Amino acid sequence: MITVFGSINLDLVVVVERLPAPGETIGGSDHQTFAGGKGANQALAAKKAGAIVKMIGAVGQDGFSQLALANLVAAEVDLSGVRSLDGATGIAMIGVDAKGENQIIFARGANARADADWLKEGLGPDDTLMLQGEAPFQQIAKAMHIAKQAQTAIFWNPAPVPRGDLGDCLDLVSTLVVNESEAAEIARRYGLSTDLNEFLDHFETPSRAIVATLGAAGVIATKEGKRYRFASPAVKAVDTTGAGDAFCGALAAALDRNVTFERAVKEGVAAGAIACTLTGAQSSAPLKSDIEHLADQIV
Numbered sequence: 001m002i003t004v005f006g007s008i009n010l011d012l013v014v015v016v017e018r019l020p021a022p023g024e025t026i027g028g029s030d031h032q033t034f035a036g037g038k039g040a041n042q043a044l045a046a047k048k049a050g051a052i053v054k055m056i057g058a059v060g061q062d063g064f065s066q067l068a069l070a071n072l073v074a075a076e077v078d079l080s081g082v083r084s085l086d087g088a089t090g091i092a093m094i095g096v097d098a099k100g101e102n103q104i105i106f107a108r109g110a111n112a113r114a115d116a117d118w119l120k121e122g123l124g125p126d127d128t129l130m131l132q133g134e135a136p137f138q139q140i141a142k143a144m145h146i147a148k149q150a151q152t153a154i155f156w157n158p159a160p161v162p163r164g165d166l167g168d169c170l171d172l173v174s175t176l177v178v179n180e181s182e183a184a185e186i187a188r189r190y191g192l193s194t195d196l197n198e199f200l201d202h203f204e205t206p207s208r209a210i211v212a213t214l215g216a217a218g219v220i221a222t223k224e225g226k227r228y229r230f231a232s233p234a235v236k237a238v239d240t241t242g243a244g245d246a247f248c249g250a251l252a253a254a255l256d257r258n259v260t261f262e263r264a265v266k267e268g269v270a271a272g273a274i275a276c277t278l279t280g281a282q283s284s285a286p287l288k289s290d291i292e293h294l295a296d297q298i299v
């Protein structure tokens with residue numbers, strides 16, 4: 001089983017010709033509203049990829065909360081660990097350009113008060129705890145310590161990379177997933193270059209696998225001293241929002257059902273590619289059968 005401790009947002013998306021520079025105003029036509037939040041997106045993606053998933057997090061008591069949870073409810077993700085708190089649900093304002101690239105500003109809202117104590121007694125040795133970077137960093141670290149006590153595998157996608165000393169968390173993680181900018185930010189803090197091979201060499205340990213996603217170029221990963229590189233299948237990208245979350249959800253779901261690391265990474269790559277072909281972070285997360293079909297074609 002996978003437990004996700006993370007954010008639940010409502011995404012307000014505007015498609016524009018190009019993303020604005022600082023200080024610039026760019027107009028789009030209509031906006032669209034989608035359920036989002038990296039935690040919720042990854043929970044839904046893992047569920048659609050075949051895992052049993054429990055979500056732990058917080059929404060506010062406003063008109064956005066039900067919309068933000070609607071897809072998780074429909075997919076029958078266990079929401080018994082989601083609390084409804086005073087104040088606003090987290091939101092993200094997202095611009096998507098003609099190439100499908102995005103720019104995201106988010107307001108934490110109730111996510112800022114998600115508490116790792118809500119996880120207690122819910123984790124076991126056969127489980128996986130998935131975390132991102134939108135919950136409060138102190139609570140992310142606390143959640144990892146609770147998981148360690150319960151001998152639960154820890155899957156961390158530090159997006160966005162939290163401020164503060166990452167060392168304690170990195171020591172506890174079994175699978176670390178970063179994109180190029182997250183890897184560059186972590187590398188900078190450790191005085192490393194932006195060379196991803198150096199990043200993998202530095203952070204891989206016998207108990208920690210590292211996966212670096214490269215957008216359309218695919219992925220580079222390492223586990224137990226073996227390096228893997230897979231190109232992403234060619235797709236027409238419409239919206240890359242949530243592609244990283246689809247990748248993480250499918251990868252974690254595959255690892256959770258004990259397929260090989262190599263196959264799990266291929267399933268992540270397949271899910272990320274499919275997710276780029278539709279607008280919205282959750283609506284684009286693919287089903288297990290589609291992930292498996294595309295993953296079979298990745299060599």
Ligand code: RIB
Nearest residue numbers: 009036037038092242281
């Ligand atoms: O990864 C995409 C997500 O980032 C969006 O759904 C948005 O809510 C932000 O959290």
